[in-house]
Amino acid sequence: MISALEALQRLREGNLRFVSDAKNSDALTSHARRTALTEGQEPFAIILGCSDSRVPAEIVFDQGLGDLFVIRVAGNIVAPSQVGSVEFAAERFHTRLVVVLGHSSCGAITATLEELQRPSENQSRNLHSIVDRVRPSVEGLLATELRHDHDALVHQAVRANIRASANQLRHGSEVIEQLIQKEGLRVVGAEYSLETGLVEFFDGLPPGT
Template sequence: MNYINHFIHRRDFLKIGSIGAFGFATTVSGWLWQQKSAQAADLSAIGLPSLSPDEALQKLMAGNQRFAQHHPQHPDQTEVRVREVAQAQHPFATVLSCADSRVSAEIVFDQGIGDIFDVRIAGNIATSAAIGSIEYAVALLETPLLMVLGHERCGAVTAAVQNQPLPGEIGTFVKAILPAVDRVKDQPGDAIDNAVTANVRYQMEQLQRSSLVSERIQSGQLKLVGGRYDLDSGIVTLVA
């Protein structure tokens, strides 16, 4: 993310301090426009097609179907692809998923290098850092699809359901999941599985609090969906 590193250089902070709040907003707006224009130019230069939100979702789910049926194509994993995206990235989807080692988005959706902007954290929770990463992807890289992906038997969700003391910083994600657990605590069925789905919905709500995310959803440029990954079958089911 060298664009961001450049933008927040100490010299730029000194400039921001001298121009005040209005000037800061203008600077940020102009910087976003410049980076988006550069991304669009890069996209055109290498001949990559732009996808609508629905087309991006279809592409993602088709990849999962290949994976679950044990017919992966392993696209975009060649030496040519590495060189093609070396100078610029144009992922067609952003996925907020759990850090669980069994739920790697590129693998379960049968995609390759530069296809998915991954944001992975235990419990697929929308922390401030996670939201910032997602805002970068949807506002600057203009990914047309954003998915929150939970999974069966999630350890983070299990910890939230049990709500017991945990050592070190392991339990820091529990607080972010508890509101979802409370919503379904009286529902029939498996408490953990219910909470996994509820947590996907809850984190989707948190993402929509971002103006950068919500504005693109409202304009039709971005589609926000939820998914639940089944560890046994490899199938991702959309969460309504």
């Protein structure tokens, strides 16, 4: 088991390799690696990310088989199944870092903003369940001057949604709360830039990191 801070540093280093096109060896996905993992797994980080096809966590962080426990859902929202998945990995594998990974120009965020501004009668109930989970974190932004600047509005909404999801994980589960208080679990928020490939960690970081 590695600490949350060690895991965070490993993710940062992997992301820099990805951005600079200096990826790790294929050994991380080799036959030998697959064989070794049949006996079990020890993922060093849990990633709750968006389902967007442009943001696969293992590639963005340059990690291999068995390194990350990845949960993906549109808008990186937090619903009971996501909370349960985080609890499972943190308890079963003693993983001590959880990253809520959003990204620039997120379709779920823009869809929510559009729905708030121009409600649609044809939206499916299932899609509406995603919008309803994003809505509380972004609705207030439409009452600010940001409503006149679409790009700035989306950027701030993406960040607000990430913070809200991270906060829900920290305070929406007794299991996770106990792991934070007693076992050193840390939940942080991060945003991936589609334009640069960089991941910026900005929420829940310890001082000086």
